[in-house]
Structure formats: C-alpha cells, structure tokens
Amino acid sequence: MLGDTSSGTTTAPSPRRRGDYGVDGDFETVSPRGQLVVVGAIVAALAALTAVLATVADAPAFAVIPGILAVALVLGVTSYIHTTRVGKFVVWSRVLGDLQLRGDEEVLDLGCGRGALLTMVAELLPNGRAVGIDLWHADQTGNSPEATLRNAALEGVADRVEVRTGDVTRLPFDDDSFDLVISNLVLHNIPSAAARQAAIDEAVRVLRPGGRIVIGDLMHTKHYRARLLELGLTDLSRRDLGWHMWWGAPFFPTRLVTGWYRR
Structure with missing residues (x-):
C-alpha cells in the first residue's frame, strides 16, 4: 500500500534537471519571445515616462507611479521565470520526497x-x-511526446517512463490501475466546471485502494478538495506551495490538494 513509511524511502528526487522542460504559459496566440518583447516595450515606455515626469517642475511626484509599475512588472516577470525554470522543481522535489514511495508503484x-x-x-x-x-497543447513551449521521451532519456529514467496521448476527462486506463495520481498546473486549463469534475472523477476511478492523489493548481483547488471528499477520499489537505511557485506575484500562488483513497 502506498504510504507504508516503514519500508519507504525518504530520498527526494533531485531538483537539478538534465532535460529541457521549456517554459510554462499560454503560447497558442503569442510566442514566448513575442510576449517578452511586449513586456520589454511596456517597461521601456514606463521608464521613459518616469524620466520625463521627473524633469517636469510640477510633476516629480507623478513620476513615482510609472516607476513603481515598471519595477513591479520586472519583478513579476522575474518571479514567473524563476517558477517555471527553477521553483517548480524545488517544490515538487520536496512534495514527491514526502510521499515516501516504496519504489515499485505505478504512477x-x-x-x-x-x-x-x-x-x-x-x-x-x-x-x-x-x-x-x-x-500536447501549446501551453508549454515545445510540448510533444518526443520531447518528453528525450527528457526521460536525459534523466536516465526512460526504462520506466511511458507517455500516452489522451484526454484527462476520459482516461484510457482500467479501473484501479495506479497507486498514485499526480498533476501540476493542468486542470485549470479545462474550460468547464463539469469537465474539471470529470477529470477528478477519472483520477479517482483509476486509483487503486490505498492510493493517493496529489494535485497542484492555480485555481479551483477548493472544488477539487470538495469533490474528492464526496468521492470518499480521506486525510484531505489543501495548502499553499509558497513563493517558489508564485506565477508573477503572490496573487498567483499554486496550491496543493492531497488525499488518500482508503476504500
């Protein structure tokens, strides 16, 4: 049974990665480079406005406003880049290590x-x-099964990794197939509440007795927890994952929902 800590390992996976995991975000309309150019142009315009207002006799106090906005935008972008390139690995290394897996689970x-x-x-x-x-939507740069398998090979785990193309609201797996179901920043991309609930239901359907669900997301985590409670999961928790997973500011934190399926 998952979570039998008497035989589990407390070793966490390394947050240092050999693979290339791209940048998280919505890039279907505007590329990451295009978005960065737009942000840079806005920062430059705000900085120029700050400089101009600072030289006007009656306007120095107003120069503070665009200056603060420019700094806030730079800090927000810096936070976002940190989270997508470094922070999420630091946080999930701890989360996965805390699960104390035996090492023979199916996840x-x-x-x-x-x-x-x-x-x-x-x-x-x-x-x-x-x-x-x-x-394999464009909510991550270079998203493809081939890229995933290349990263698995670079990390030395290709022999125990499998990728499938499919919809999380209609999983192509039998009931009771997995000991652990995990997800990070995925379910909020599903447009309807009914479809998000279907994804939660499917996750529980494929979970074995004694298994665990661990979901990190930006939104709707209260609803995930409530649905998991309705489906019979126990030891449910919901917590903030901290500044390493702020997506631009403290206003966009990632929260983690966990629960046991003890049927």
Missing part, C-alpha cells in the same frame, strides 16, 4: 507536458512505472 501524471514532474517521480521508481498523459 499516473495528468497533463505531463515535457515531463518535468513525470521524470522526477520516475527517479523514485526503480521497480515501478510512471505514465504521462497529455493532449
């Missing part, structure tokens, strides 16, 4: 993307298997 990663979370959990499964499923 499902909902919306695995390029395998950031998938390869980390695979490090803890020398005798297990990590399966990632995704639709």
Whole structure:
C-alpha cells in the first residue's frame, strides 16, 4: 500500500534537471519571445515616462507611479521565470520526497507536458512505472511526446517512463490501475466546471485502494478538495506551495490538494 513509511524511502528526487522542460504559459496566440518583447516595450515606455515626469517642475511626484509599475512588472516577470525554470522543481522535489514511495508503484501524471514532474517521480521508481498523459497543447513551449521521451532519456529514467496521448476527462486506463495520481498546473486549463469534475472523477476511478492523489493548481483547488471528499477520499489537505511557485506575484500562488483513497 502506498504510504507504508516503514519500508519507504525518504530520498527526494533531485531538483537539478538534465532535460529541457521549456517554459510554462499560454503560447497558442503569442510566442514566448513575442510576449517578452511586449513586456520589454511596456517597461521601456514606463521608464521613459518616469524620466520625463521627473524633469517636469510640477510633476516629480507623478513620476513615482510609472516607476513603481515598471519595477513591479520586472519583478513579476522575474518571479514567473524563476517558477517555471527553477521553483517548480524545488517544490515538487520536496512534495514527491514526502510521499515516501516504496519504489515499485505505478504512477499516473495528468497533463505531463515535457515531463518535468513525470521524470522526477520516475527517479523514485526503480521497480515501478510512471505514465504521462497529455493532449500536447501549446501551453508549454515545445510540448510533444518526443520531447518528453528525450527528457526521460536525459534523466536516465526512460526504462520506466511511458507517455500516452489522451484526454484527462476520459482516461484510457482500467479501473484501479495506479497507486498514485499526480498533476501540476493542468486542470485549470479545462474550460468547464463539469469537465474539471470529470477529470477528478477519472483520477479517482483509476486509483487503486490505498492510493493517493496529489494535485497542484492555480485555481479551483477548493472544488477539487470538495469533490474528492464526496468521492470518499480521506486525510484531505489543501495548502499553499509558497513563493517558489508564485506565477508573477503572490496573487498567483499554486496550491496543493492531497488525499488518500482508503476504500
């Protein structure tokens, strides 16, 4: 049973990654480089306005406003880049290490993307298997099953990683297939509340008795927790993952929902 800490390992996967996991975000309309150019132009315009207002006799006090906005925008972008390139690995290393896996579990990663979370959990499964499923949308740069498998090879876990193309609201797996279901920043991309609930229901359906669900997301985490409670999960918790997973500011934190399926 998952969580039998008497035989589990407390070793966390390394947050230092060899693979290339891209940048998280919505890039379907505007590329990451295009978005960065736009932000740079706005910062430059605010800085220029600050300089102009500072030279006007009656306007120095007003120069503070665009100056503060420019600094806030730079700090927000810096926070975002830190989270997507460094912070999420630091946080999930701790989260996965705290699970104290035995090493022979079968794990499902909902919306695995390029395998950031998938390869980390695979490090803890020398005798297990990590399966990632995704639709490979452009909410991450270079998102594809080939990129995920390349990263698995670079991390030395290709022999225990599998990727599938599929919808998390209609999982192509039998009931009771996995010991652990994990997900990071995926379910909020599902547009309707009914579909998000279907994804939660599917996650529980494929979970074995004694298994655990661990979901990190930006929004709707109260609803996830409530639905998991309705479905019979116990030891439910919901917590903020801290500044390493702020997506630009404290106003956009990531929260973690966890629970046991003790049926």
